[in-house]
Amino acid sequence: xxxxxSVGRASARPxxxxxxxxxxxxxxVLALTQLxxxxxxxxxxxxxxxxxxxxxxxxxxxxxxxTAYALAFGxxxxxxGRIADYWGRKRTFLVGMVxxxxxxxxxxxxxxxxxxxxxxxxxxxxxxMLAPAALALLTVTFTAGRERATAFAVFGTIAGAGAAxxxxxxxxxxxxxxxxxxxxxxxxxxxxxxxxGILLVTESKADGDNRYDLWGAVTVTLGLGSLVYGFSxxxxxxxxxxxxxxxxxGVGLLVAFVLIERRVAQPLLPLRVVLHRVRGGAFLIxxxxxxxxxxxxxxxxxxxxxxxxxxxxESGLASLPxxxxxxxxxxxxxxxxxxxxxxxxxxxxxxxxxxGLLYLxxxxxxxxxxxxxxxxxxxxxxGMALVFVPLQNLALTGVAPHDAGAASxxxxxxxxxxxxxxxxxxxxxxxxxxxGAAVSDGxxxxxxxxxxxxxxxLAAAGAMVGASAIAVFVIRGRKEELLPEPGAPAVxxx
Numbered sequence: 001x002x003x004x005x006s007v008g009r010a011s012a013r014p015x016x017x018x019x020x021x022x023x024x025x026x027x028x029v030l031a032l033t034q035l036x037x038x039x040x041x042x043x044x045x046x047x048x049x050x051x052x053x054x055x056x057x058x059x060x061x062x063x064x065x066x067t068a069y070a071l072a073f074g075x076x077x078x079x080x081g082r083i084a085d086y087w088g089r090k091r092t093f094l095v096g097m098v099x100x101x102x103x104x105x106x107x108x109x110x111x112x113x114x115x116x117x118x119x120x121x122x123x124x125x126x127x128x129m130l131a132p133a134a135l136a137l138l139t140v141t142f143t144a145g146r147e148r149a150t151a152f153a154v155f156g157t158i159a160g161a162g163a164a165x166x167x168x169x170x171x172x173x174x175x176x177x178x179x180x181x182x183x184x185x186x187x188x189x190x191x192x193x194x195x196x197g198i199l200l201v202t203e204s205k206a207d208g209d210n211r212y213d214l215w216g217a218v219t220v221t222l223g224l225g226s227l228v229y230g231f232s233x234x235x236x237x238x239x240x241x242x243x244x245x246x247x248x249x250g251v252g253l254l255v256a257f258v259l260i261e262r263r264v265a266q267p268l269l270p271l272r273v274v275l276h277r278v279r280g281g282a283f284l285i286x287x288x289x290x291x292x293x294x295x296x297x298x299x300x301x302x303x304x305x306x307x308x309x310x311x312x313x314e315s316g317l318a319s320l321p322x323x324x325x326x327x328x329x330x331x332x333x334x335x336x337x338x339x340x341x342x343x344x345x346x347x348x349x350x351x352x353x354x355x356g357l358l359y360l361x362x363x364x365x366x367x368x369x370x371x372x373x374x375x376x377x378x379x380x381x382x383g384m385a386l387v388f389v390p391l392q393n394l395a396l397t398g399v400a401p402h403d404a405g406a407a408s409x410x411x412x413x414x415x416x417x418x419x420x421x422x423x424x425x426x427x428x429x430x431x432x433x434x435x436g437a438a439v440s441d442g443x444x445x446x447x448x449x450x451x452x453x454x455x456x457x458l459a460a461a462g463a464m465v466g467a468s469a470i471a472v473f474v475i476r477g478r479k480e481e482l483l484p485e486p487g488a489p490a491v492x493x494x
Contacts, residue, residue, distance in 0.1 A: 025196070026137070026196075026200040027154060029201065030155065031154055033093070034131065034134055034135070036186060037073075037100075037130060039165050040186065041166065043167070043173075043182045044065060045170060046171050047312075051065070066120075068118075069123055069124040070420040071121070071124065072120075073123075074124075074228060075224040075417075076125055076129075077410075077416065078217070079220075079409075080096070081136070082217075083129060084129070086205060086206060088204075088205045090137065090197065091203065092129050093129075093197055096128075096131075099126035102122075107183040108180040108181070131409075136407075138152070149337055149338065153333070156390075156391055157326060157388050157389065167301060169182075170182050170312070170316060171316020174312040212266075219253045220257045223250050223252075226250035227247060227250030228250075230245070232427075233246060234425065257269075269409075269410060277474060278475055279394070279395055279398070279399075279407070282411075282475070284474070286415045287417065288350075289387055289388075290414065291422020292460045292464060293384070294423050295425075295460060296456070297322075298423065302453065303450065304318050304369075307449055318373070321378050324381065325381025325384075326384050329382045332385075343475045343482060345386045347468050349468075350467040351464070351468045353379075356383060357457045359379060360376035360377075360380070361455075361457040361458040363453060426459065429455055429459055430453070433455045
């Protein structure tokens, strides 16, 4: 299999990665890595009440247990992607795996809130090395055709299901072991991933005189961090000085980042990666999907436990139909992908998700799970499968091996930053709805909570309609261009 014409100048290293006889086993290792990174965004959600009680966390500290991971992960992904490109993708993958395991162990043994929050931040830091390295290795291992479509379908499906898997696994561990095992369980995954990475993954990296774009790294990291932190403060009011200040600082730093990237010889994020029309559209869709998956699964957990009174394990199992629907529909979507092309799936999938979310928005405080929640989860999961199957592949279409790490980091960052911002916006919306309701007893309080959850599901449905619109107007091109066959060049339209 020859390199696409557009990337003929790439080194032999990526070619050797493609010829590895163990590439399907390597796919299993890389997919496991993505599962760990994604499920850690949600696995602690169910355990937070126990952790708060044992460590005497304030409500603010409880929120930062979730935010610290997302903030470090999203803000450092681009730098992690370039480290993977320049230092070596396999080497970065292995270091990220070990660091993630150590941070998980420290968090699982934390004796106070500060230790737990710091450990979660370091988890995010090493995940920012691990995730783009894994996706870049997948990109240079499976380069075109049906094999690439299958590999990315598996990878994307696992990534999409990771948030829901985290809720189920978190419920099992919290119910039968201890909240600490929601972090300590990562050590098992790390051992498997590290050994598999050594044995099955082939090293690759970008050729040439590679220099790190330090000013770009500083501005994009601080810019994304300020933006996410500013949105997290919006719960206390959009007009507050600190909220507006951090949002303005984040926007200003990101503008400075773009100006820097236009001028440096070896940018942290080559603008050609994001200005490509199809990839840019895919990144926007990923941001909206991330906001829905992270935000909806968190508030669904609150509804199941607080309003419906489910135990941690019961609420985790109640979330399982979302994962089952994703895993069940994904193989069907994979078979149809070469027939209808990615664009059709990305138009229909978000609309189906929106229907499921609209159904969930009609929940009531005294409602039944099987009547009001279960059908919505099945519909939502079916639509998400249609989105996840083509999305990762499309986000990296036409990317030269030299830019694989940066493009992979952008794809992950779009999902994570979108999830962080979406969660903050949903939280602000929830606070406004609940705060505006007059609550005087337990029943009316549950009704107010349910009104807040309903508003979030309705807003998420609107976000998915927006994702479908992006696919209609931005994801353009023939099926053959969006999904190259073996040996065909990956077409890149600016």
